[in-house]
Amino acid sequence: MAAQDLPYAKKTVKTLTSKKYWGRGYTKNGMANAADFIENEMKSFGLSPLSEVGYKQYFSFPVNTFPSKMELKINGKKLNPGKDFIVHQASKGIKTSDSLIRKDSLTYISKKGNVAVSLAPKLTWSVSQKVLDYTLIEINNKTVPFQLSNFEVNIENEFVTNFTAANVMAMVKGTTKPDSIIVFTAHYDHLGGMGNKTYFPGANDNASGVAMLLNLAKYYAANPPKYSIVFIAFAAEEIGLLGSKYFTENPLFPLKNIRFLWNLDLLGNGDEGATIVNATIHPKAFEVLNKINDQQKYLPKINPRGKAANSDHYFFSEKGVPAFFLYTQGGITAYHDVYDIAKTLPFTSYENLFRLFLDFNLELMN
Template identity: 65%
Template sequence: MKKAFIIAFLLFAHHAFAQDLSYARKTLDKLTAPAFWGRGYTKNGMEKAADFIVAEMKSFGLQPMDGKSFKQPFLFSVNTFPGKMELQINGQKLVPGKDFIVGQASKGVVTKTNLTQQDSTHFIAQAERIVVSLQDKLTWSVAQKVNDFTEIMVKKSALAQPPQTIATNIENVFVPDFRASNICAMVKGTAKPDSILLITAHYDHLGGMGANTYFPGANDNGSGVSFLLSLAKYYASHPQRYTMAFICFAGEEAGILGSKYFTENPLVDLKKVRFLINVDMVGTGETGATVVNATQYPKEFALLNQINDSGHFLVKINPRGKAANSDHYFFTEKGVPAFFLYTQGGIAAYHDVYDQPKTLPFTVYEKLFKLFVGFNSALMN
């Protein structure tokens, strides 16, 4: 029976949803545009992204998960860098994001002083509480606290000589009650509305470092949000036997905070969630994909592979065990069966200014879309 269903699904798939990449590309370009400023903590970037996602879901005809509002607001603390971001080493002006980044928990500092070498990669200004480290690659993040020192990471290739002098004008603002929102929507099931299949992705990214540098976050996770919205658009036009639900989380980069808040304050009965698939960084796929929690749910993983093998969608789906590395984690801790899927291959940009839409290949986007629809259909049958 299952084999017959898969064959019927594959025949249907070739005709029913050969998805146009134009919507995904257009959505990705919007999410990574300067207007959204890295979907982060300055220039109102995260809220602008949230409003855009809500507008898209409304246009598809989705309903708020709680029947009232698409937004589930919550608060958390965050260290931000909204203004000055200036650095000179040895009298050489360096470019934020490309030549240097500031440690995410750093305090602001305005000074001009000498540096003392500690080892081959670390240099300090003791009185000013500054630590400079030389790095091969610059990778930024988000912090919920402020340290009593300033950490500056400089790309090795940006300097001709080891750091001897430093001049800085760096501004930080700690926000103890930053307001963010999860975006929660659904398409009610036609036969078993109390059974839920849930698709999730985080829409926040790192935001900006200073007034002129932002992190676009194309693969992480503009790709996942674009993919989720494409699925939401499809299911809004093709209601299923089960309720199809969608959540775009905020606060993932600050410590998977949005999904933690949702599981502690759920808008649906978590016991009614038949399965959850979280997508984070799905813009590549040349070498396949990996599924976190594959070893936790071997029957569902076998079914996913069966759909994949029958449709020749991805070259390989690698199994991985339990990991607290994205928004699926707190759901599984509450007993919700869940996968976290990410694709592999292609660009290596991650948490840097080079994670841009123009470099994202969307190699297996359409095939991944068909794989998801097929897997969801198999779960309902």
């Protein structure tokens, strides 16, 4: 791997986690801007589109969003969104003030019964395809270590019934066996913004995977192998693997042509090695991977894991495609929160992972 590729990866993560991309989500055109960025990178490397429709595959779905107001005061104290509190992703917007009734050590209900407040040691957010008829708020228990008695809230939600997103795809045609395909996938979406002042950067999850996807695309574009290599950046993973589900139901080439699929998600750490989902489903491939790793000492260890519906490999596996989902372990623990930022991402095993993917693919093609 060329020495300049790690700086490229760091630059890519820094770009995708910047304000312009607003958490690569559902407000301020975050996801669409990220899709454009990825498409432009793929074009700049000289990759071909997968079909005559171009580099993007569009699909739609409903989503609950929080584009504007996100304000909360507890006992007169103003709290910061993302750091001090989060609103549950399926919550209805509300503007009200009320007293709080304690239900148990962690839960309070408003006197009117339309707002629930709970205390949590860590605030992790998500995305929802539905909206509730009440409002749920989680508060960091380190922020308010006191009895809660009253609150003022002004939260605005917008339920979008037909949000349009795009999978971004390109390929390098194989030199001798173009109908045999190796696929790399990584989801580029994250959680987006909660209000108009707070967004979730998603450095490890999953700007790190996108950086690897693009690095590999750049490499294979310059060094075309025997097999065709397809690169797919999926949208809407965080809301239920919707991008990969849509692709497997509307594939742009026969899925039976896929010799192997690598799903890249959470690649920014690695000092404790990595885990392979589907390792127990494909023991021979896992054995090959471990043999390479033992010889080259790329990672401290590679842990096997069974089947799991926890990322974009899943719907391919369900269709009989041999697939591994690799994620790294150790390092920072920031996940689905405002602290998953580019600055603290260690990239511990990044270059070695790159080499591991190349070596495995070479073994597979030979």
